Amino acid sequence: xxxxxxxxxxxxxxxxxxxxxxxxxxxxxxxxxxxxxxxxxxxxxxxxxxxxxxxxxxxxxxxxxxxxxxxxxxxxxxxxxxxxxxxxxxxxxxxxxxxxxxxxxxxxxxxxxxxxxxxxxxxxxxxxxxxxxxxxxxxxxxxxxxxxxxxxxxxxxxxxxxxxxxxxxxxxxxxxxxxxxxxxxxxxxxxxxxxxxxxxxxxxxxxxxxxxxxxxxxxxxxxxxxxxxxxxxxxxxxxxxxxxxxxxxxxxxxxxxxxxxxxxxxxxx
Amino acid sequence: xxxxxxxxxxxxxxxxxxxxxxxxxxxxxxxxxxxxxxxxxxxxxxxxxxxxxxxxxxxxxxxxxxxxxxxxxxxxxxxxxxxxxxxxxxxxxxxxxxxxxxxxxxxxxxxxxxxxxxxxxxxxxxxxxxxxxxxxxxxxxxxxxxxxxxxxxxxxxxxxxxxxxxxxxxxxxxxxxxxxxxxxxxxxxxxxxxxxxxxxxxxxxxxxxxxxxxxxxxxxxxxxxxxxxxxxxxxxxxxxxxxxxxxxxxxxxxxxxxxxxxxxxxxxxxxxxxxxxxxxxxxxxxxxxxx
Numbered sequence: 429x430x431x432x433x434x435x436x437x438x439x440x441x442x443x444x445x446x447x448x449x450x451x452x453x454x455x456x457x458x459x460x461x462x463x464x465x466x467x468x469x470x471x472x473x474x475x476x477x478x479x480x481x482x483x484x485x486x487x488x489x490x491x492x493x494x495x496x497x498x499x500x501x502x503x504x505x506x507x508x509x510x511x512x513x514x515x516x517x518x519x520x521x522x523x524x525x526x527x528x529x530x531x532x533x534x535x536x537x538x539x540x541x542x543x544x545x546x547x548x549x550x551x552x553x554x555x556x557x558x559x560x561x562x563x564x565x566x567x568x569x570x571x572x573x574x575x576x577x578x579x580x581x582x583x584x585x586x587x588x589x590x591x592x593x594x595x596x597x598x599x600x601x602x603x604x605x606x607x608x609x610x611x612x613x614x615x616x617x618x619x620x621x622x623x624x625x626x627x628x629x630x631x632x633x634x635x636x637x638x639x640x641x642x643x644x645x646x647x648x649x650x651x652x653x654x655x656x657x658x659x660x661x662x663x664x665x666x667x668x669x670x671x672x673x674x675x676x677x678x679x680x681x682x683x684x685x686x687x688x689x690x691x692x693x694x695x696x697x
Numbered sequence: 698x699x700x701x702x703x704x705x706x707x708x709x710x711x712x713x714x715x716x717x718x719x720x721x722x723x724x725x726x727x728x729x730x731x732x733x734x735x736x737x738x739x740x741x742x743x744x745x746x747x748x749x750x751x752x753x754x755x756x757x758x759x760x761x762x763x764x765x766x767x768x769x770x771x772x773x774x775x776x777x778x779x780x781x782x783x784x785x786x787x788x789x790x791x792x793x794x795x796x797x798x799x800x801x802x803x804x805x806x807x808x809x810x811x812x813x814x815x816x817x818x819x820x821x822x823x824x825x826x827x828x829x830x831x832x833x834x835x836x837x838x839x840x841x842x843x844x845x846x847x848x849x850x851x852x853x854x855x856x857x858x859x860x861x862x863x864x865x866x867x868x869x870x871x872x873x874x875x876x877x878x879x880x881x882x883x884x885x886x887x888x889x890x891x892x893x894x895x896x897x898x899x900x901x902x903x904x905x906x907x908x909x910x911x912x913x914x915x916x917x918x919x920x921x922x923x924x925x926x927x928x929x930x931x932x933x934x935x936x937x938x939x940x941x942x943x944x945x946x947x948x949x950x951x952x953x954x955x956x957x958x959x960x961x962x963x964x965x966x967x968x969x970x971x972x973x974x975x976x977x978x979x980x981x982x983x984x985x986x987x988x
Binding site for chain 2: 552553554557634638641642645646647648657660664667668671674675678679681682685686689690
């Protein structure tokens with residue numbers, strides 16, 4: 429009999445507690461941002477510029493005298509909005525294209541495989557670099573671009589899973605009952621895909637959060653949106669005077685990605 | 698594709714070159730000189746024509762050929778990438794082997810824990826932390842510069858950290874899968890020690906997925922180079938392309954993007970070739986004759 433490894437034996441409950449707790453915290457911040465924000469944009473005060481931790485400003489103030497905590501809470505909202513919509517769109521497109529391709533012709537299928545392979549090979553950062561130079565990337569443009577460069581993963585997953593599930597007996601019985609293949613796909617087969625799609629979505633969210641933050645950090649992201657990456661970008665010029673300005677948003681991004689990855693790993697298992 | 702994307706821009710380089718005070722006529726003259734007044738189709742054809750003769754155009758800001766700029770900066774990025782990948786490879790494979798070797802001990806979960814953190818840590822956060830701790834706090838390593846070996850430590854750590862974590866994870870997973878193979882049992886039955894079996898028999902067979910992962914990390918590496926070079930003021934392609942983007946220096950951005958694409962193709966070709974050496978069962982030519 430195979431001995432269980434130490435890692436499999438340890439319960440790791442605290443990891444899961446931590447990750448779900450942190451995700452809930454971020455979610456609450458994002459949803460109730462309007463009520464939670466201690467200082468609005470209008471309250472910025474240049475005399476508070478770069479002030480340290482204090483009772484009035486828990487995490488201090490940034491270069492423009494704005495409260496860092498408020499900005500972080502607003503950043504949670506935009507970050508979640510962005511990543512959830514990208515993942516929603518990619519999953520939707522992926523499901524749609526994946527099922528169309530398996531439903532219909534083989535020619536389309538071969539073409540699909542070639543196309544996704546080529547598109548996956550293209551580093552999406554290149555597309556973003558090009559686009560970033562030509563338009564001010566607004567949140568909507570960013571969502572569209574990231575969805576356009578990210579739908580191949582879910583689509584390939586859907587295709588593979590559909591082909592796998594199509595061999596089961598309930599599909600045969602459905603066919604015998606005279607169910608159309610369209611209905612068969614959407615009512616019989618797609619529900620089987622929810623668990624794997626959920627896992628890819630969780631990892632997808634963490635990927636999008638990281639991409640958005642990286643872009644903003646490089647100064648290529650949306651400029652008029654509260655964003656963690658942008659905060660780090662701005663805080664970098666005063667790294668030695670006020671390290672908290674760039675380190676705290678970075679820590680939040682790190683913890684968010686960590687919790688999402690833990691959750692994804694657990695869901696997969 | 699790059700050309701079309703870049704040229705549909707609302708603000709153009711002429712504005713940033715001459716500033717707001719230049720007259721309309723002056724701007725038009727410069728536009729004609731740069732060929733920006735022609736249609737997109739014409740520009741595209743001209744660019745493709747130049748491309749085949751190895752001419753990537755001239756940078757608008759530096760007034761030098763794009764190719765020479767890329768040549769000048771490429772070595773910086775190559776060095777950084779080479780050291781990061783080798784660092785990631787050795788540490789990652791080592792940690793992966795140890796994680797499997799110690800799989801029944803508590804130490805293994807420590808390695809797992811570090812790899813979890815390594816994957817999640819954004820390099821634009823790690824870089825500043827490293828600077829604060831090692832340069833400012835401990836005064837051990839320089840913040841920026843690129844001449845002495847000490848200058849390489851922080852950038853390589855920043856760029857390689859996520860790769861280390863990914864390679865560790867992949868190695869240990871792949872090793873675990875191969876541990877259950879029959880040849881492992883044979884080797885152990887022969888009386889070979891478990892570490893020896895792991896290092897000679899199993900590790901060799903586990904390299905294929907690891908190589909695949911490394912070649913797939915090209916875009917991670919590219920992003921890493923952009924971020925790392927911008928944090929440490931490293932004179933490489935990443936900082937070049939960022940600067941070009943800020944100045945709307947189209948020919949330079951196009952050249953760099955094309956060059957990145959070219960590198961990507963080379964890397965995938967190289968991986969395919971390495972496969973054959975790693976696993977003689979994979980053949981690049983004879984595939985059709987077998988069936």
